[in-house]
Amino acid sequence: MxxxxxxxxxxxxxxxxxxxxxxxxxxxxxxxxxxxxxxxxxxxxxxxxxxxxxxxxxxxxxxxxxxxxxxxxxxxxxxxxxxxxxxxxxxxxxxxxxxxxxxxxxxxxxxxxxxxxxxxxxxxxxxxxxxxxxxxxxxxxxxxxxxxxxxxxxxxxxxxxxxxxAHHTPPPQHEALLLRIQEFVCRHLGEPSLSPIAVANAHHISLRQLHRLFRTQDTTVAAWIRRQRLDRCRRDLADPRHGGSPVHAIATRWGFTDPAYFSRAFRAAYGISPSEHRNLTGCVVTTAAGSPVA
Known part of the structure; x- marks a missing residue:
């Protein structure tokens, strides 16, 4: 009891x-x-x-x-x-x-x-x-x-x-390189030109070697970049400080240049639309006319 x-x-x-x-x-x-x-x-x-x-x-x-x-x-x-x-x-x-x-x-x-x-x-x-x-x-x-x-x-x-x-740990030397690459990606998420080939060139490795590193994470390079961008958007949409920013502006801030693609990718990742996520977290700001920011 x-x-x-x-x-x-x-x-x-x-x-x-x-x-x-x-x-x-x-x-x-x-x-x-x-x-x-x-x-x-x-x-x-x-x-x-x-x-x-x-x-x-x-x-x-x-x-x-x-x-x-x-x-x-x-x-x-x-x-x-x-x-x-x-x-x-x-x-x-x-x-x-x-x-x-x-x-x-x-x-x-x-x-x-x-x-x-x-x-x-x-x-x-x-x-x-x-x-x-x-x-x-x-x-x-x-x-x-x-x-x-x-x-x-x-x-x-x-x-x-x-x-x-813990069940997918790469060898130490590969883990160190992977961490450097992930840190690099996170610093450049807002740049639309960020791509697997750009990441490989920045670290002086082949694209094939880059893809091999990310296989230990059960994902691809492009998918990992997309997931990080989506996660930043997800957090900003739930943050009252960004409550007045339209959804497409937040998407653009993190490297998504196509609003329709961003909306599809967000729904595929989280099962709801960006606007629904904003509503779910309670971070909804209305315009002077009384309608929510979209």
């Missing part, structure tokens, strides 16, 4: 729930998943002295304090949390629309229901940041909450990307 009601805190696209209770169990059945599916992901971690076990699709995983677990509202699951007698557990859950997670669906599916370390490396940064934001005493303005939500979603994405990349 939950001892205190859930404390729900919205931060832009993410809704955080903090629950405190003794040992308990909660189940989402296949029937409930089919009847009501908000098409969201949730990332949970607990601060307690006991163990948390999650069963999904016949696979069990046992989690310790600060361990993270990602689950999908479309799937059934069974969660059991056990703590010593008379003790209390506190679980933090971050829930967000599936369309906002900028990672390939196949990579995400491989991480569902698995233990993700939340007390080492980038996982520590995420859990500490979430805890700090939720336990702070200083109130946030609405615009601050939206920006913080975007930052926390980026951190969450970094944790999941790190877990996914």
């Amino acid at each position: 939950i001892e205190t009601p859930p404390h729900v805190v919205p931060f832009g696209p993410i809704r955080f729930s903090v629950l405190t209770f003794p040992s308990m169990r909660w189940v989402r059945t296949p029937r409930l998943s089919h009847r009501s599916d908000p098409e969201s992901y949730a990332l949970a971690f607990a601060q307690h002295n006991g163990t948390m076990a999650l069963s999904r699709l016949g696979t069990d995983v046992v989690l310790g304090s600060r361990d993270l677990v990602l689950y999908d509202s479309s799937h059934a699951y069974d969660v059991r949390l056990a703590v010593p007698e008379c003790a209390q557990a506190s679980v933090t859950i971050a829930q967000f629309p599936q369309a906002l997670l900028p990672l390939p669906r196949g990579h995400i599916d491989n991480l569902l229901g698995r233990r993700i370390a939340g007390n080492t490396g980038v996982g520590t940064l995420l859990t500490q940041s979430i805890t700090s934001v939720l336990t702070g005493t200083t109130p946030f303005r609405a615009a601050d909450a939206v920006r913080l939500g975007t930052i926390l979603l980026d951190l969450l994405t970094a944790v999941l990307a790190h877990e996914s990349d």
Whole structure:
């Protein structure tokens, strides 16, 4: 039985729930998943002295304090949390629309229901940041909450990307070159002339060698450049500071010269249009006539 009601805190696209209770169990059945599916992901971690076990699709995983677990509202699951007698557990859950997670669906599916370390490396940064934001005493303005939500979603994405990349690590010398190339690309994303051949020439390697490096990332050079540009657009569309900028202006800022192509690429990547994404994150600015900026 939950001892205190859930404390729900919205931060832009993410809704955080903090629950405190003794040992308990909660189940989402296949029937409930089919009847009501908000098409969201949730990332949970607990601060307690006991163990948390999650069963999904016949696979069990046992989690310790600060361990993270990602689950999908479309799937059934069974969660059991056990703590010593008379003790209390506190679980933090971050829930967000599936369309906002900028990672390939196949990579995400491989991480569902698995233990993700939340007390080492980038996982520590995420859990500490979430805890700090939720336990702070200083109130946030609405615009601050939206920006913080975007930052926390980026951190969450970094944790999941790190877990996914751990299975595709290139040799050290190739990894160093790949990092230099990725940094170069990120510095020049706003230049429409940025292309695989331009990247290869800038690093004095052949186009074939460049493509071979990116195969370790399960993507192509052009697809990686496009994804980085789309991700920058996604963040700007959710940022109140850019709420007055038309969608096409944000796209142009990050190297997209064809608005129709940008709109198709954005929908293909995230499942929604740029304008729908802006609405979903709550960053909608209207014109003097009362219509939203498009």
